[in-house]
Amino acid sequence: MSDIDLLALRQSSTLSELVADKMEKLILSGQLAAGERINEAVLAKELGVSRGPVREASMLLTSRGLVEFIAFRGAFVRKISRAELLEIYDLRAVLTGQACHLAALKAGGDAGPLNDLHDRMEKAADSNKADKYYTLNLKFHECLVDMAGSSRLRTMIDSLVNEMHLYRQVSLRSHPDMAQSNREHRAILDAIIQGDAEKARELGEAHVRAGKKRFEAAGAETLVEDE
Amino acid sequence: MSDIDLLALRQSSTLSELVADKMEKLILSGQLAAGERINEAVLAKELGVSRGPVREASMLLTSRGLVEFIAFRGAFVRKISRAELLEIYDLRAVLTGQACHLAALKAGGDAGPLNDLHDRMEKAADSNKADKYYTLNLKFHECLVDMAGSSRLRTMIDSLVNEMHLYRQVSLRSHPDMAQSNREHRAILDAIIQGDAEKARELGEAHVRAGKKRFEAAGAETLVEDE
DNA sequence: TGATCCAAGATTGTCAACAATTTAATATTT
């Protein structure tokens, strides 16, 4: 892996990057709604910068999967259809599988901070704290990908997760069965600790696919999709 | 390096995109070497544009996996180590598997232009035309991904393929066994036509993994890697 | 000698004005 990542950390923040972070928050919080056009001049004025950094930030967010550029028409907050969301689930499944595979190869019997996270999630599940569980769950998956040690894989998965959050502002927080989800985590964790890379892959993949099924099941009873 | 003709500008699109395409060619042809810093002012002058479009083009290429940005230091042509290349093979394997899976689901018994491509590759293999085979092979894989019908998947795989080409200017053209490679293509094709999605996935994945092994075998007898 | 510090040069980051293009609002034609 390259040392370039460290250099990037050293000297933080060009204005464009700060604007990009700000915009990411605006988008993920829904203040910039999916499908909406991002008016460079307006946003620039609001943030107290010129159009340049806003433009560059928009391009940065393009590679993070949050923004779509159309020539001479502008930058739009991406809009994810239900069909795309399902597609994304599948991609995330195979990539998460690969992450678990790599994690198992590199763990050396030590699951690091994953064990602790798992315990805290169990507590959250027991006391039915869905919000807490959701936050920890995000962290757990991040941590898992970090263990795989591939910045490329991490970028790809992050991008997919970003896109998932764009699905109709619907936070995918509703977690029907935290206990079951966490049992799956436990199994993945065990496979990683035992160094069983192929099993870890299968379990990781299945875990995301199970999430997809949970979503589909929940979606069936909601309103009809119009696009 | 020639200037960009204005005819292309009017017909096509924004200057930044034209510059990006030009830069992509320069990079993939090795005229901009891996690891090299891209001097905005110099390149802008050579292409007859201002620094703006060059900057934007660099950012575009960042999301295509060809360029790395470091704040206040510039845009660098990415450099891929051997370890990274092997990692990329694995990622490409699972994504290609997913592409074959989707292609099998959507094909409906018709493999479209893939059959024709396969035939032409067989001829190229028989007459030992490695260059011809290499070109057709790229097309075959592109076509395969197109059949999957996921622009997201396509972008991801394209990016990985780009990065592979950055590995030490070594064109991965050397194909030790075209006949064997094409037999694998045939098997994938058959699975897609039969609509056997899981088999198509496995075969697609295995095909890329076989490419990885061929590379590793070939690399064993070359010089020692120094990074 | 070798390391450290400082200034000059080179290079990237930001800005504001201008050009090209799209979008809207209005006028024209049938």
Add this chain to the structure above:
DNA sequence: AAATATTAAATTGTTGACAATCTTGGATCA
């Protein structure tokens, strides 16, 4: 009145100038 053409307004694309930052080469000091 509906459809089309035309013009005006809004918005993005591009440029060159200036500011901030990094890199260099040389002077200073132990």
